[in-house]
Amino acid sequence: MQKEGYSEATILGRTKLLKILAKRGADLYDPESVKTAIAKQSWCEGRKANAVDAYTSFLKTTGGKWEPPRYQGIRKIPFIPTETEIDQLISACSKRMSTFLQLLKETGMRCGEAWRIEWNDIDNETKTVRIAPEKHSNPRIIHISPKLAAMLEALPKTYGTRIFSLPQSRLDQHRNVFIQQRKRIANKLQNPRLLRITFHTLRHFKGTMEYHRTKDVLHVMQVLGHKNIKNTLLYVQLAEELFRDQQEYISKVAKTETDACALIDAGFDYVCDFDNAKIFRKKKY
Secondary structure, three states: OOOOOOOHHHHHHHHHHHHHHHHOOOOOOOHHHHHHHHHHOOOOHHHHHHHHHHHHHHHHHHOOOOOOOOOOOOOOOOOOOOHHHHHHHHHHOOHHHHHHHHHHHHHOOOHHHHHOOEHHHEEOOOOEEEEOOOOOOOOEEEEOOHHHHHHHHHOOOOOOOEOOOOOOOOHHHHHHHHHHHHHHHHHHHOOHHHHHOOHHHHHHHHHHHHHHHHOOHHHHHHHHOOOOHHHHHHHHHHHHHHOHHHOOEEEEEEOOHHHHHHHHHOOOEEEEEEOOEEEEEEEOO
């Protein structure tokens, strides 16, 4: 899988699923046994589909074949916490973890991309970070805040060229440390919603907030590194649902045909006629 360009997270996830199936009675050299084991699990359709993918990868390695069962994951609407909740979590974590989370929040990069970030990817003069992509997405350069730049600068340079990890260290271990810190903070603040925040939640938050701020789906696509705009459209839906009650409008009056045409060119929509004039409006972004 490494030779085929799969991310570390995908490889670790599939390996973990194979170990679970083996512990629960599946003979990995007997496809029918694996089918039965997957079917017996109380997993959702998506996790079963992941198990099928994991075993298919295993068979490619061993030269085996099978007729994979058809499970199809259902895409769920992700949980989007408030910015206050995210900031509370970040501020209460350890110094290194807080910086990692702030980087995810501001850039929307995947946790695997952040895990491999190097010191020479940070440009303190322009306050930007260069992101080497994973999962076949696009490379990009994202601006960071002076706050994040200072947090990064304050970290000890104990990991060689990388900021957060040694080449042989594992992201899942870093994730387990985060889970422990998150649990402690959620208990301290008596807010169970914090337990739903994952590394990937911060990518969803960034995409949603960027669309709410700009109303530009192509901009969000570029920020997140998507190659397919279908993946980006999720954030249009999230932003519109989350901020449905916060829409504000600018209203304008056109008394002449020239005024009306100018407003339409500026993105205003016609509303109604009033006192020999026409009322237009557009959303305030």
